[in-house]
Amino acid sequence: MLERLGVLGHCKNFGLANCLTDYESLHQYPLDSWRLAGQYDQLKNMAALDFPDLPIDVLSGSEAAHLRFLCGVALSPVSAPSIFESAGDIGRWGIKFAEAVSAQLSTADCSVLALPRPPRPLIRSLEEGYWAVREVGFQLFASNAINHSRLKFGEPDISIDSSAGGKVLVRLSSLFDESFDRTYDFPVAPYESHDQALETIDQFFRDIGVQRYKLKVSEGEEQYVNCET
Known part of the structure:
Protein backbone atom coordinates (compact mmCIF):
# COMPACT_ATOMS: atom_id res chain seq x y z
CA MET A 1 0.00 0.00 0.00
CA ARG A 134 -1.93 15.58 24.85
CA GLU A 135 -3.63 17.73 22.23
CA VAL A 136 -6.02 14.97 21.13
CA GLY A 137 -6.64 13.97 24.75
CA PHE A 138 -7.64 17.53 25.60
CA GLN A 139 -9.93 17.77 22.58
CA LEU A 140 -11.71 14.56 23.60
CA PHE A 141 -12.10 15.78 27.17
CA ALA A 142 -13.34 19.25 26.23
CA SER A 143 -15.73 18.21 23.46
CA ASN A 144 -17.34 15.46 25.54
CA ALA A 145 -17.67 17.64 28.65
CA ILE A 146 -19.03 20.65 26.76
CA ASN A 147 -21.49 18.56 24.75
CA HIS A 148 -22.75 17.02 28.00
CA SER A 149 -23.12 20.46 29.56
CA ARG A 150 -24.94 21.97 26.59
CA LEU A 151 -27.44 19.11 26.50
CA LYS A 152 -28.14 19.26 30.24
CA PHE A 153 -27.97 22.89 31.37
CA GLY A 154 -26.26 25.11 28.82
CA GLU A 155 -22.77 26.55 28.56
CA PRO A 156 -20.36 25.51 31.33
CA ASP A 157 -18.12 27.82 33.33
CA ILE A 158 -14.57 27.36 32.03
CA SER A 159 -11.44 28.34 33.93
CA ILE A 160 -7.83 27.83 32.86
CA ASP A 161 -4.98 27.93 35.37
CA SER A 162 -1.51 28.41 33.87
CA SER A 163 0.18 29.23 37.17
CA ALA A 164 0.56 25.65 38.45
CA GLY A 165 4.14 24.88 37.40
CA GLY A 166 4.67 22.41 34.57
CA LYS A 167 1.05 22.05 33.52
CA VAL A 168 -2.07 23.91 32.48
CA LEU A 169 -5.29 23.02 34.30
CA VAL A 170 -8.61 23.31 32.46
CA ARG A 171 -11.71 23.12 34.66
CA LEU A 172 -15.32 22.92 33.53
CA SER A 173 -18.11 23.38 36.08
CA SER A 174 -21.63 24.80 36.38
CA LEU A 175 -23.69 26.68 38.95
CA PHE A 176 -26.73 24.73 37.77
CA ASP A 177 -25.30 21.29 38.55
CA GLU A 178 -22.83 20.85 41.41
CA SER A 179 -22.06 17.29 40.29
CA PHE A 180 -20.62 18.61 37.02
CA ASP A 181 -17.00 19.43 37.80
CA ARG A 182 -14.34 18.14 35.41
CA THR A 183 -10.64 19.01 35.18
CA TYR A 184 -8.05 18.24 32.52
CA ASP A 185 -4.35 18.30 33.34
CA PHE A 186 -2.37 19.42 30.26
CA PRO A 187 1.33 18.73 31.05
CA VAL A 188 3.89 21.16 29.64
CA ALA A 189 7.27 19.59 28.80
CA PRO A 190 10.51 21.38 29.80
CA TYR A 191 11.24 22.25 26.16
CA GLU A 192 7.76 23.75 25.65
CA SER A 193 6.14 26.97 26.81
CA HIS A 194 2.84 27.48 28.60
CA ASP A 195 1.87 29.84 25.78
CA GLN A 196 2.04 26.94 23.33
CA ALA A 197 -0.48 24.96 25.37
CA LEU A 198 -2.68 28.01 25.95
CA GLU A 199 -2.81 28.81 22.22
CA THR A 200 -3.89 25.25 21.43
CA ILE A 201 -6.58 25.29 24.12
CA ASP A 202 -7.82 28.74 23.11
CA GLN A 203 -8.07 27.83 19.42
CA PHE A 204 -10.04 24.66 20.14
CA PHE A 205 -12.50 26.54 22.35
CA ARG A 206 -13.04 29.06 19.56
CA ASP A 207 -13.53 26.27 17.01
CA ILE A 208 -16.35 24.68 19.04
CA GLY A 209 -18.14 27.94 19.83
CA VAL A 210 -17.11 28.68 23.41
CA GLN A 211 -17.96 32.30 24.19
CA ARG A 212 -15.50 33.06 26.97
CA TYR A 213 -13.37 31.56 29.72
CA LYS A 214 -11.49 32.73 32.81
CA LEU A 215 -7.69 32.64 32.56
CA LYS A 216 -5.22 32.66 35.45
CA VAL A 217 -1.61 33.16 34.36
CA SER A 218 -0.08 33.91 37.76
CA GLU A 219 -1.09 33.97 41.41
CA GLY A 220 -3.66 36.69 41.94
CA GLU A 221 -3.89 37.61 38.25
CA GLU A 222 -7.10 36.52 36.50
CA GLN A 223 -8.92 37.78 33.44
CA TYR A 224 -11.81 36.82 31.21
CA VAL A 225 -11.00 35.98 27.60
CA ASN A 226 -13.74 36.71 25.07
CA CYS A 227 -13.60 34.12 22.28
CA GLU A 228 -16.02 35.96 20.02
CA THR A 229 -13.72 38.90 19.27
Whole structure:
Protein backbone atom coordinates (compact mmCIF):
# COMPACT_ATOMS: atom_id res chain seq x y z
CA MET A 1 0.00 0.00 0.00
CA LEU A 2 2.75 2.47 0.91
CA GLU A 3 4.56 1.80 -2.34
CA ARG A 4 1.37 2.16 -4.36
CA LEU A 5 0.62 5.53 -2.76
CA GLY A 6 4.12 6.82 -3.44
CA VAL A 7 5.14 7.02 0.22
CA LEU A 8 8.47 5.25 -0.29
CA GLY A 9 9.67 7.40 -3.18
CA HIS A 10 12.95 6.00 -4.55
CA CYS A 11 13.38 3.68 -1.55
CA LYS A 12 13.41 -0.01 -2.47
CA ASN A 13 14.69 -1.35 0.85
CA PHE A 14 12.13 -0.74 3.53
CA GLY A 15 10.85 -2.47 6.64
CA LEU A 16 8.48 -1.86 9.55
CA ALA A 17 8.58 -3.24 13.07
CA ASN A 18 6.11 -6.02 13.80
CA CYS A 19 4.56 -4.21 16.77
CA LEU A 20 3.48 -0.84 18.09
CA THR A 21 5.46 0.57 21.00
CA ASP A 22 4.96 3.55 23.31
CA TYR A 23 6.70 6.72 24.44
CA GLU A 24 8.23 5.28 27.61
CA SER A 25 9.77 2.31 25.80
CA LEU A 26 11.53 4.59 23.32
CA HIS A 27 12.44 7.26 25.86
CA GLN A 28 14.33 4.78 28.07
CA TYR A 29 17.31 4.67 25.70
CA PRO A 30 20.09 7.29 26.07
CA LEU A 31 20.90 9.42 23.03
CA ASP A 32 24.11 7.48 22.31
CA SER A 33 22.03 4.34 21.83
CA TRP A 34 20.22 5.95 18.91
CA ARG A 35 23.47 7.06 17.33
CA LEU A 36 25.08 3.63 17.59
CA ALA A 37 22.03 1.57 16.65
CA GLY A 38 22.73 -0.70 13.68
CA GLN A 39 26.50 -0.35 13.95
CA TYR A 40 28.93 -3.20 14.65
CA ASP A 41 31.49 -3.22 17.45
CA GLN A 42 34.98 -4.76 17.28
CA LEU A 43 33.55 -8.22 17.99
CA LYS A 44 31.13 -7.87 15.07
CA ASN A 45 28.16 -7.61 17.41
CA MET A 46 25.49 -5.24 16.16
CA ALA A 47 24.01 -2.70 18.55
CA ALA A 48 20.24 -3.14 18.52
CA LEU A 49 17.33 -1.39 20.17
CA ASP A 50 14.48 -3.58 21.36
CA PHE A 51 11.04 -1.99 21.23
CA PRO A 52 8.52 -4.19 23.07
CA ASP A 53 4.90 -4.28 22.01
CA LEU A 54 2.53 -2.44 24.35
CA PRO A 55 -1.16 -3.40 24.53
CA ILE A 56 -3.71 -0.59 24.46
CA ASP A 57 -5.81 -0.63 27.63
CA VAL A 58 -9.36 0.61 27.12
CA LEU A 59 -12.32 1.13 29.45
CA SER A 60 -15.81 0.21 28.35
CA GLY A 61 -18.00 3.17 27.42
CA SER A 62 -15.15 5.69 27.34
CA GLU A 63 -12.96 7.50 24.84
CA ALA A 64 -9.24 8.09 25.32
CA ALA A 65 -6.16 9.09 23.34
CA HIS A 66 -3.26 6.63 23.20
CA LEU A 67 0.18 7.23 21.71
CA ARG A 68 1.90 4.44 19.81
CA PHE A 69 4.92 4.41 17.50
CA LEU A 70 5.48 2.24 14.45
CA CYS A 71 9.24 2.12 13.91
CA GLY A 72 10.87 1.33 10.60
CA VAL A 73 14.01 1.51 8.49
CA ALA A 74 14.38 2.81 4.95
CA LEU A 75 17.48 2.77 2.73
CA SER A 76 17.65 5.13 -0.23
CA PRO A 77 20.37 6.52 -2.54
CA VAL A 78 22.28 9.51 -1.21
CA SER A 79 21.24 11.56 -4.22
CA ALA A 80 17.54 10.70 -3.87
CA PRO A 81 14.97 12.35 -1.58
CA SER A 82 14.68 10.63 1.79
CA ILE A 83 11.49 8.94 2.94
CA PHE A 84 10.84 11.94 5.17
CA GLU A 85 10.50 14.02 2.01
CA SER A 86 8.59 11.53 -0.14
CA ALA A 87 6.12 10.80 2.69
CA GLY A 88 5.92 14.37 3.98
CA ASP A 89 2.54 15.08 2.34
CA ILE A 90 0.39 12.95 4.61
CA GLY A 91 -2.76 14.17 2.88
CA ARG A 92 -1.78 11.96 -0.06
CA TRP A 93 -1.67 8.69 1.89
CA GLY A 94 -2.78 9.29 5.49
CA ILE A 95 -6.45 8.37 5.07
CA LYS A 96 -5.74 5.00 3.47
CA PHE A 97 -3.09 4.22 6.07
CA ALA A 98 -5.40 5.24 8.92
CA GLU A 99 -8.18 3.02 7.59
CA ALA A 100 -5.83 0.04 7.38
CA VAL A 101 -4.45 0.51 10.91
CA SER A 102 -7.89 1.20 12.41
CA ALA A 103 -9.29 -1.97 10.84
CA GLN A 104 -6.47 -4.09 12.29
CA LEU A 105 -6.74 -2.65 15.80
CA SER A 106 -10.52 -2.47 16.15
CA THR A 107 -12.46 -5.35 17.69
CA ALA A 108 -16.13 -6.27 17.88
CA ASP A 109 -16.60 -4.24 21.07
CA CYS A 110 -13.93 -1.56 20.62
CA SER A 111 -13.61 0.97 17.81
CA VAL A 112 -10.18 2.50 17.14
CA LEU A 113 -9.57 5.63 15.07
CA ALA A 114 -5.93 5.93 14.01
CA LEU A 115 -4.58 9.46 13.51
CA PRO A 116 -1.25 8.98 11.70
CA ARG A 117 1.46 11.60 11.50
CA PRO A 118 4.20 11.95 8.83
CA PRO A 119 7.31 9.81 9.46
CA ARG A 120 10.00 11.50 11.51
CA PRO A 121 13.46 10.64 12.88
CA LEU A 122 12.94 8.82 16.17
CA ILE A 123 14.10 11.64 18.44
CA ARG A 124 11.81 14.15 16.78
CA SER A 125 8.92 11.70 16.73
CA LEU A 126 9.07 11.45 20.52
CA GLU A 127 8.60 15.20 20.84
CA GLU A 128 5.85 15.49 18.24
CA GLY A 129 4.07 12.34 19.39
CA TYR A 130 3.99 13.45 23.02
CA TRP A 131 2.46 16.76 21.95
CA ALA A 132 -0.12 15.06 19.71
CA VAL A 133 -1.46 12.70 22.40
CA ARG A 134 -1.93 15.58 24.85
CA GLU A 135 -3.63 17.73 22.23
CA VAL A 136 -6.02 14.97 21.13
CA GLY A 137 -6.64 13.97 24.75
CA PHE A 138 -7.64 17.53 25.60
CA GLN A 139 -9.93 17.77 22.58
CA LEU A 140 -11.71 14.56 23.60
CA PHE A 141 -12.10 15.78 27.17
CA ALA A 142 -13.34 19.25 26.23
CA SER A 143 -15.73 18.21 23.46
CA ASN A 144 -17.34 15.46 25.54
CA ALA A 145 -17.67 17.64 28.65
CA ILE A 146 -19.03 20.65 26.76
CA ASN A 147 -21.49 18.56 24.75
CA HIS A 148 -22.75 17.02 28.00
CA SER A 149 -23.12 20.46 29.56
CA ARG A 150 -24.94 21.97 26.59
CA LEU A 151 -27.44 19.11 26.50
CA LYS A 152 -28.14 19.26 30.24
CA PHE A 153 -27.97 22.89 31.37
CA GLY A 154 -26.26 25.11 28.82
CA GLU A 155 -22.77 26.55 28.56
CA PRO A 156 -20.36 25.51 31.33
CA ASP A 157 -18.12 27.82 33.33
CA ILE A 158 -14.57 27.36 32.03
CA SER A 159 -11.44 28.34 33.93
CA ILE A 160 -7.83 27.83 32.86
CA ASP A 161 -4.98 27.93 35.37
CA SER A 162 -1.51 28.41 33.87
CA SER A 163 0.18 29.23 37.17
CA ALA A 164 0.56 25.65 38.45
CA GLY A 165 4.14 24.88 37.40
CA GLY A 166 4.67 22.41 34.57
CA LYS A 167 1.05 22.05 33.52
CA VAL A 168 -2.07 23.91 32.48
CA LEU A 169 -5.29 23.02 34.30
CA VAL A 170 -8.61 23.31 32.46
CA ARG A 171 -11.71 23.12 34.66
CA LEU A 172 -15.32 22.92 33.53
CA SER A 173 -18.11 23.38 36.08
CA SER A 174 -21.63 24.80 36.38
CA LEU A 175 -23.69 26.68 38.95
CA PHE A 176 -26.73 24.73 37.77
CA ASP A 177 -25.30 21.29 38.55
CA GLU A 178 -22.83 20.85 41.41
CA SER A 179 -22.06 17.29 40.29
CA PHE A 180 -20.62 18.61 37.02
CA ASP A 181 -17.00 19.43 37.80
CA ARG A 182 -14.34 18.14 35.41
CA THR A 183 -10.64 19.01 35.18
CA TYR A 184 -8.05 18.24 32.52
CA ASP A 185 -4.35 18.30 33.34
CA PHE A 186 -2.37 19.42 30.26
CA PRO A 187 1.33 18.73 31.05
CA VAL A 188 3.89 21.16 29.64
CA ALA A 189 7.27 19.59 28.80
CA PRO A 190 10.51 21.38 29.80
CA TYR A 191 11.24 22.25 26.16
CA GLU A 192 7.76 23.75 25.65
CA SER A 193 6.14 26.97 26.81
CA HIS A 194 2.84 27.48 28.60
CA ASP A 195 1.87 29.84 25.78
CA GLN A 196 2.04 26.94 23.33
CA ALA A 197 -0.48 24.96 25.37
CA LEU A 198 -2.68 28.01 25.95
CA GLU A 199 -2.81 28.81 22.22
CA THR A 200 -3.89 25.25 21.43
CA ILE A 201 -6.58 25.29 24.12
CA ASP A 202 -7.82 28.74 23.11
CA GLN A 203 -8.07 27.83 19.42
CA PHE A 204 -10.04 24.66 20.14
CA PHE A 205 -12.50 26.54 22.35
CA ARG A 206 -13.04 29.06 19.56
CA ASP A 207 -13.53 26.27 17.01
CA ILE A 208 -16.35 24.68 19.04
CA GLY A 209 -18.14 27.94 19.83
CA VAL A 210 -17.11 28.68 23.41
CA GLN A 211 -17.96 32.30 24.19
CA ARG A 212 -15.50 33.06 26.97
CA TYR A 213 -13.37 31.56 29.72
CA LYS A 214 -11.49 32.73 32.81
CA LEU A 215 -7.69 32.64 32.56
CA LYS A 216 -5.22 32.66 35.45
CA VAL A 217 -1.61 33.16 34.36
CA SER A 218 -0.08 33.91 37.76
CA GLU A 219 -1.09 33.97 41.41
CA GLY A 220 -3.66 36.69 41.94
CA GLU A 221 -3.89 37.61 38.25
CA GLU A 222 -7.10 36.52 36.50
CA GLN A 223 -8.92 37.78 33.44
CA TYR A 224 -11.81 36.82 31.21
CA VAL A 225 -11.00 35.98 27.60
CA ASN A 226 -13.74 36.71 25.07
CA CYS A 227 -13.60 34.12 22.28
CA GLU A 228 -16.02 35.96 20.02
CA THR A 229 -13.72 38.90 19.27
